[in-house]
Amino acid sequence: MLARDTLTGSRIRERRVAQGIKQADLAREAGISASYLNLIEHNRRRIGGKLLLDIAEVLSVEPALLTEGAGAALIASLRETASDIPQANAELDRVDEFAGRFPGWAQLLSDCRQRITALERNVETLTDRMTHDPHLATSLHEMLSTVTAIRSAASILAEPGEIDPDWQARFHRNIYEDSARLAETSRGLVTYLEADDETATETGAPQEELDAVLEAAGHHVPELERGAPEQQALERLGKGLSAAARGLLQAWLHRYAVDAMALPIEHFAPLTERFGSDVAVLARSSGAEPTRIMRRLAAMPTDILPDPVGLAICDASGVLSYRKPLPDFPMPRFGAACPLWPLYRALNRPMVMLSLPLVQQGRAGVGVWAEALATPIGGIAVNSDPIFEAHMLVRPMPLDQDNLPIPEDVGLNCRVCSKPDCHGRREPSILTSSG
Amino acid sequence: MAGHVLVIEDEPNIIEAISFILSREGWHVATHSNGEDAAEIVRSRAPDVLILDVMLPGRSGYDILRELRGDAATENLPVLMLTARGQSKDREMAERAGASRFMTKPFSNAEVLEAVRALAPA
Numbered sequence: 434m435l436a437r438d439t440l441t442g443s444r445i446r447e448r449r450v451a452q453g454i455k456q457a458d459l460a461r462e463a464g465i466s467a468s469y470l471n472l473i474e475h476n477r478r479r480i481g482g483k484l485l486l487d488i489a490e491v492l493s494v495e496p497a498l499l500t501e502g503a504g505a506a507l508i509a510s511l512r513e514t515a516s517d518i519p520q521a522n523a524e525l526d527r528v529d530e531f532a533g534r535f536p537g538w539a540q541l542l543s544d545c546r547q548r549i550t551a552l553e554r555n556v557e558t559l560t561d562r563m564t565h566d567p568h569l570a571t572s573l574h575e576m577l578s579t580v581t582a583i584r585s586a587a588s589i590l591a592e593p594g595e596i597d598p599d600w601q602a603r604f605h606r607n608i609y610e611d612s613a614r615l616a617e618t619s620r621g622l623v624t625y626l627e628a629d630d631e632t633a634t635e636t637g638a639p640q641e642e643l644d645a646v647l648e649a650a651g652h653h654v655p656e657l658e659r660g661a662p663e664q665q666a667l668e669r670l671g672k673g674l675s676a677a678a679r680g681l682l683q684a685w686l687h688r689y690a691v692d693a694m695a696l697p698i699e700h701f702a703p704l705t706e707r708f709g710s711d712v713a714v715l716a717r718s719s720g721a722e723p724t725r726i727m728r729r730l731a732a733m734p735t736d737i738l739p740d741p742v743g744l745a746i747c748d749a750s751g752v753l754s755y756r757k758p759l760p761d762f763p764m765p766r767f768g769a770a771c772p773l774w775p776l777y778r779a780l781n782r783p784m785v786m787l788s789l790p791l792v793q794q795g796r797a798g799v800g801v802w803a804e805a806l807a808t809p810i811g812g813i814a815v816n817s818d819p820i821f822e823a824h825m826l827v828r829p830m831p832l833d834q835d836n837l838p839i840p841e842d843v844g845l846n847c848r849v850c851s852k853p854d855c856h857g858r859r860e861p862s863i864l865t866s867s868g
Numbered sequence: 869m870a871g872h873v874l875v876i877e878d879e880p881n882i883i884e885a886i887s888f889i890l891s892r893e894g895w896h897v898a899t900h901s902n903g904e905d906a907a908e909i910v911r912s913r914a915p916d917v918l919i920l921d922v923m924l925p926g927r928s929g930y931d932i933l934r935e936l937r938g939d940a941a942t943e944n945l946p947v948l949m950l951t952a953r954g955q956s957k958d959r960e961m962a963e964r965a966g967a968s969r970f971m972t973k974p975f976s977n978a979e980v981l982e983a984v985r986a987l988a989p990a
Contacts, residue, residue: 574923577952578879581974585885588977600888607881 440533441485444499446474447536448492463487507532510543517546572622579615583608623849641766642678643685644756646670652757653734657690658698666690685755689732696721696729702737705730710742710828712804713786723786723806727826731757743801743827745776749820761799762791762827763845771844772857775805776825783807783821790830790840794850800840801827871916871988875899876906876932877950878924886919889977890984903927907935910942917987919980922951922962930965937966946987950975 449459460470463484472478480488481500489496508528515523524531532539586604589596596604656666663686670686671679696719708714710730716723731744743759751769758764770776775787784807792800804826809819830837844850847860873890877883878901887897900909903924910918910932918936922929929949936942949967951958962970969983 574952577973578882582879582881582885584974585882585889585977589885589888603884604888607884611881 440476440530441480441500442473442476442478443534444536445470445480445488445492447534448494448499449474451537452492454492459488459491462491507536507539507543510546511539514542514546569622572618575618576615576622579611579618583611583615586611639675639677639681640754642674643681644766646674646678646682647685647755647757651734653732654686654689654693657686657693660694663687663690688728692725692728692732696725698733698737701729702733705733705738709831710738710740710826711831712826713788722808723804724808724824727804727806727824730826730828740829745770745774745825745827746822747776747780748822749780751777751780754822759801759827761829762793762801765846768846768848770846771850772859773841773843773855774825775803776823779805779807779823779825780821783809783819790837791827791843792840794842794844794852800830802830803827870894870896872896872898872913873917873919873984874910874913874915875919876903876909876924876929877901877919877921878903879921885977886980889981893981895984901925903929903932906932907939910936910945911939914941916946916989917984918945918947919984920947920949920967922949922958930961933962933965933967946989948980948983948987 449456456470456474457467460467463470464487465484469478473480485496485499489499492499511528511532512525515521515525515528586607590601590604590608650670654666654670656669657663663683666686667679667683671682674682701719704715704718708718712723712726712730715721715726715730719726721729727742727744730738730742733741735741741759742757743762743764744755744757745753745764746755747753747770751772753764753770756764764770771793775789775791779785779787786804786806788802788804790800791803805823806825807821807823810822811820813819842852844852844855847858847862849862850858851862852858873895875883875886875890875897877886877899880901883899883901887899890897898913898915900906901924904926906920906924906927920929920933924932929951933947933949936945936947946968947966948969948971949962949965950971950973951962952973959970968987971979971983
């Protein structure tokens with residue numbers, strides 16, 4: 434085994450080759466002959482003192498990196514990697530040599546292990562959440578218990594032969610009570626699976642983490658309204674987020690900051706006071722793009738916009754990248770939304786703003802007004818098809834319009850929608866037996 | 869057939885239905901709906917068969933069963949466990965705790981009757 438300090442030459446060679454410097458050039462700049470540098474690089478001559486400092490300077494690295502090679506943390510990580518998969522029979526006694534000779538590969542191996550560990554932890558968290566979510570478990574237990582009670586009572590009543598009228602009445606009453614309870618429990622479960630409550634705080638995926646942060650912040654960032662640096666907002670809102678979620682938040686904050694600069698709150702607020710949340714009117718009066726108007730409306734606090742609006746943004750694949758639900762228009766926490774939403778229809782008619790009333794199933798006929806628009810991302814596409822994203826703003830139904838059209842009937846998503854004969858259905862509903 | 873069955877379950881309408889079908893078959897049925905003092909009730913009632921729900925207020929059915937199996941007076945008591953979960957690990961937990969039979973909700977009346985008949989001492 435080569436001792437770690439005998440690999441200084443290998444590290445010099447590694448760095449030199451990586452930087453594309455010829456051996457002769459490095460030797461000349463360090464004031465030694467090429468043949469002597471060759472001996473050093475093959476670990477046949479020890480190196481230290483001023484010569485090491487000179488070579489390190491030419492290579493623009495810390496001298497310690499050449500003499501000490503890979504850090505203790507990297508070595509430890511490689512050892513752990515080897516112990517994770519003992520059947521691979523990695524040469525543990527040569528770990529220093531490996532890290533010294535191939536620092537890039539060693540670091541890659543270490544990074545891969547860290548990534549695998551992080552992914553495994555995520556899978557565990559998600560599995561645990563699916564298995565042990567206390568609210569889900571309690572709701573399902575209650576539903577199954579109620580179904581059992583109904584089934585038992587119903588089968589007693591369905592059996593041939595006479596049953597004492599008192600018992601008969603009692604079982605009828607039990608079935609009635611249990612069916613009401615079942616309806617209540619299933620409604621509660623559906624609400625829980627929707628995105629309009631505060632249970633999104635236990636997060637797993639980066640998008641969920643971002644959703645939870647934005648919900649907690651009310652989708653409003655005072656620092657950016659004042660023109661403070663985005664970093665300041667990121668520090669406040671990004672605490673405890675995973676790196677991936679932090680990246681999403683950073684991108685979201687940047688877009689917010691650009692919007693806030695283009696449409697400062699002191700200019701935008703009087704417009705909303707005058708025109709409400711009518712996107713087309715606000716766009717005309719401010720000269721701003723309608724999608725920017727939608728995002729600014731979604732960012733307004735209730736003291737400026739007393740009737741909050743909801744906003745969904747999806748990419749060209751239909752995945753929701755932003756969601757701000759309304760009580761009368763919840764949005765799915767996981768997976769895709771109802772394909773009947775104008776959000777998706779807008780992707781078929783880019784640059785045309787769709788404006789229409791909607792009512793979501795199970796909302797007792799309380800409708801919203803929706804405006805949806807698909808616009809290209811990243812400016813003009815040259816000799817290629819643009820990629821679109823779509824915005825859909827939902828706002829309370831206008832009160833001052835006569836002859837409103839009949840609201841279109843849409844769902845939340847297929848799983849929790851019982852709309853019959855829907856051409857958009859992609860999977861059966863859990864609310865109906867026939868789907 | 870006139871054995872004694874004790875039903876420990878917190879869902880009153882399940883209790884009522886099970887009581888009805890067992891009574892109709894000639895069983896003497898007693899019921900209880902709390903987990904905390906369930907083991908004590910079992911000892912005092914000394915049933916021939918115990919029907920025990922897993923998720924009870926106060927204490928889980930697994931805990932109650934483990935205590936019963938540690939007591940000479942109830943170590944051989946036939947116990948039918950009821951649960952809303954039917955995963956293999958739940959079955960394993962019930963078996964480890966000492967359940968004689970395991971039944972997942974929603975079960976049928978006929979299944980309960982058949983299980984009680986099979987568990988009852990001859």
